[in-house]
Amino acid sequence: MECNSQSDLVSLRDFNMEEDVEDFLAWVGDSQVAKYTTWNPCAAMEEAKQFLVKMQQAVPPHESWFKAVCLNGKPVGHIKLELRTHENGVRYGRIGYALGREYWRRGITTQAVKQCLKIGCTDLSLESVEALVLPENMSSIKLLEKVGFQRSVSYYEYVNVKGNIQQCLLYTFHGSHVI
Numbered sequence: 001m002e003c004n005s006q007s008d009l010v011s012l013r014d015f016n017m018e019e020d021v022e023d024f025l026a027w028v029g030d031s032q033v034a035k036y037t038t039w040n041p042c043a044a045m046e047e048a049k050q051f052l053v054k055m056q057q058a059v060p061p062h063e064s065w066f067k068a069v070c071l072n073g074k075p076v077g078h079i080k081l082e083l084r085t086h087e088n089g090v091r092y093g094r095i096g097y098a099l100g101r102e103y104w105r106r107g108i109t110t111q112a113v114k115q116c117l118k119i120g121c122t123d124l125s126l127e128s129v130e131a132l133v134l135p136e137n138m139s140s141i142k143l144l145e146k147v148g149f150q151r152s153v154s155y156y157e158y159v160n161v162k163g164n165i166q167q168c169l170l171y172t173f174h175g176s177h178v179i
């Protein structure tokens with residue numbers, strides 16, 4: 001069922017460590033959600049707390065922007081935008097996201113990614129936003145294409161996925177296309 005924009009509100013906000021960790025565990029503790037992610041699912045609350053702290057930390061030289069995806073105020077997923085700089089000084093972003101399984105296929109991440117692109121390309125003046133995705137992650141690929149990301153046909157990047165180095169596809173959204 002598509003998210004009804006009349007009554008269902010998708011918003012992005014900072015996580016509150018104490019109040020949100022239980023909701024956070026609902027999706028980061030789900031092995032189905034983590035099937036194609038770089039991270040392993042969290043087994044318990046303490047692990048989820050540590051993971052939340054880690055996700056919010058920037059890994060130099062990149063800055064990090066990490067938000068809860070909320071449905072009518074309740075955190076149901078997360079979205080991350082890593083702020084990077086090309087060798088020529090041009091700034092771009094790397095996006096990542098995950099959503100609780102019971103909320104899949106309702107257009108929630110489509111709305112969250114669009115909001116994130118607006119912030120990245122308008123407020124933060126990024127030239128582009130990239131996403132790396134495993135070739136078998138069709139849900140994510142279809143989502144990126146729906147939102148307007150384009151696949152770089154000749155470019156792959158090797159990524160550490162749960163300890164295995166795997167080839168990921170690169171998708172790029174150009175800032176001038178912001179919706």
Ligand SMILES: CC(C)(COP(=O)(O)OP(=O)(O)OC[C@H]1O[C@@H](n2cnc3c(N)ncnc32)[C@H](O)[C@@H]1OP(=O)(O)O)[C@@H](O)C(=O)NCCC(=O)NCCS
Pocket residue numbers: 032033034035036037097098099100103104105106107108109110111132133134137138139140142143144146
């Ligand atoms: C990828 C993910 C975030 C999609 O979130 P979502 O809120 O369900 O996506 P949306 O409802 O906005 O769907 C957007 C489009 O993606 C495609 N899509 C999403 N889920 C799909 C599925 N299970 N099967 C086929 N297509 C799917 C559809 O084309 C859909 O558009 P449509 O419903 O108009 O046909 C969600 O499946 C998820 O959390 N997966 C696990 C974590 C993950 O893989 N993260 C990405 C790592 S790169």
